Amino acid sequence: MFPGATASQEEAAYAVVGAPLDASTSFHPGTRFGPERIRRFARPFDDYDRASGLRFSDLAVHDRGDVRAWDDIPEYLRWLAGTLRDVVGDGATPVVLGGEHTVSAAGVNAVAPEVFVCLDAHLDLREEYDGNGYSHATVTRRILDRVGAGVGRDGSRDDASSVEEVVIIGARTGSPAEWDRAGRPDVTVVAPEDVPEFDLDARVNGRSAYLSVDIDAADPGFAPGTGTPEPFGLAPRTMRDVVRTVAPSAEGFDVVEVNDRDDGQAASLAAKLCRAFVYAHADSREQSD
Structure with a gap:
């Protein structure tokens, strides 16, 4: 159980769901261990958050456990999206622990946001x-x-995503074809050095969002336990600030690509960012009531 996730499923405002998919990792596999490690390395954290004045254990967080993964990725994404739709239907905000980044497709499918904000190398x-x-x-x-999650390569599809724009925070590598695609109006890429000055709040502009944190957005000196580490990345404090900025607009959240190939640095950062999301999201709801 994620520490502090003491609410029942019926009373939950936030539902933690593990998605230990580890089928397409290219270099350092091990994301199947990500959900368990994130929960484990969250144990030392205090319950109280001074920035919001909230206690995590008071925020009606429930841990639904893991959705067991298998090697048929499209079928798994369909199943996971259905689980996350159930979370949304129950009136809770999904907090997904990956697992490889592919699981974000299921989260987006479940909440149907207008903008997808992603921290990613x-x-x-x-x-x-x-x-x-x-x-x-x-x-x-x-x-x-x-x-939608689980669309066939022949063009047959489940529910289509409603995403209008993607904002990629911290990206620093890609193929020529990817950079060409990123140059179109529906993609905004913010380099690591530009993140502190980028007005992310204005970019989201009141639209519903889904927020994804690929832990490799962090410089590998801070989070070496990930599948495809890429130097010259973000500092943890910058990542926290992005999460706090987007959380009030977010209808779903995930943190992905944590594996077991370090001493817990990546999992600890991922766990802290999960909690930062819940605190900021809950605080914004309290302020608007």
């Missing part, structure tokens, strides 16, 4: 990677193409 805008149209390297492209 990579553009993830490939049409396919190693012949696979559904992988961690194609997830943002699938979301941009208004493809």
